[in-house]
């Protein structure tokens with residue numbers, strides 16, 4: 267919003283500058299009484315009277331300053347789009363840092379940095395004010411690199427009664443954050459962090475960084491029916507638990523049978539399910555440590571150790587993936 271306001275001011279300035287230029291030229295042409303031929307004289311710069319030359323120069327400088335200013339304003343003002351309840355709002359870094367509810371927050375064990383970090387942060391629920399409706403039960407957090415977490419809204423709301431509290435950390439351009447481990451860039455400009463994540467079992471993939479948008483949405487199975495278990499397996503509690511694990515750990519990067527919004531990794535169901543061409547041991551190895559199976563410089567997936575993804579959850583996840591390999595895709599999404 268602030269970026270737009272600055273842009274509007276810059277453009278008005280440019281418009282005023284252009285108008286001054288026209289007035290200067292027309293005034294001079296009238297005085298000379300030479301009508302249209304006066305315009306061709308612009309090229310003969312030294313023929314112009316001194317006051318006109320000065321005005322033209324001043325106008326040009328003003329226009330250049332205005333244009334450069336607007337480009338810079340656009341470049342240095344990252345914005346986060348929050349959508350829900352039928353409307354969309356944009357929040358710039360400056361607007362977020364200036365809020366009254368922005369605090370200094372110490373995160374004891376930051377999931378992305380792997381250590382204690384201090385941020386300027388806004389309570390996430392306050393930012394979602396006015397965006398919630400009855401149907402949306404999921405917060406879709408989209409990052410610049412295609413990572414798209416589907417965070418259950420209950421996890422965020424649970425922060426008001428003893429659970430982990432979600433915050434939007436905002437990178438102050440005057441005090442930039444360090445680069446992420448093994449990365450060139452920081453987690454900014456916008457990063458979803460949790461205070462006391464252990465209280466609600468927040469997963470490592472529920473800390474999306476380099477955010478571009480937050481969108482209130484219906485649950486993944488509502489939006490993508492092909493992620494739902496086949497009818498015969500609906501009451502299988504292990505497969506059901508595996509689906510939950512898949513949604514929080516894998517869906518941010520991988521689609522399954524075309525369902526999902528993640529764009530970093532391949533679809534794990536189509537055209538052939540990963541469970542059909544990888545052995546059980548190979549699949550487990552990729553999930554635990556992809557580098558143990560194969561390595562190359564552009565490798566993006568990071569593994570999940572037994573502390574992040576307990577052995578029982580990994581077992582359930584594989585049950586879900588196998589159940590989905592045989593799943594007939596609903597006609598509506600074929």
Ligand code: HEC
Pocket residue numbers: 413471512515516517518519520530531532534540544549552553556564565566567568570
């Ligand atoms: C941060 C993003 C990310 C997350 C989270 C993630 N993956 Fe991946 N995964 C990738 C990318 C990217 C690839 C492609 C290879 C690479 O660049 O590492 C990949 C490759 C794979 C492959 C190999 C596919 C093939 O045919 O080569 C499998 C299997 C896989 N992931 C399974 C999973 C499972 C299961 C989960 C959840 C426990 C998961 N991944 C979580 C990004 C991710």
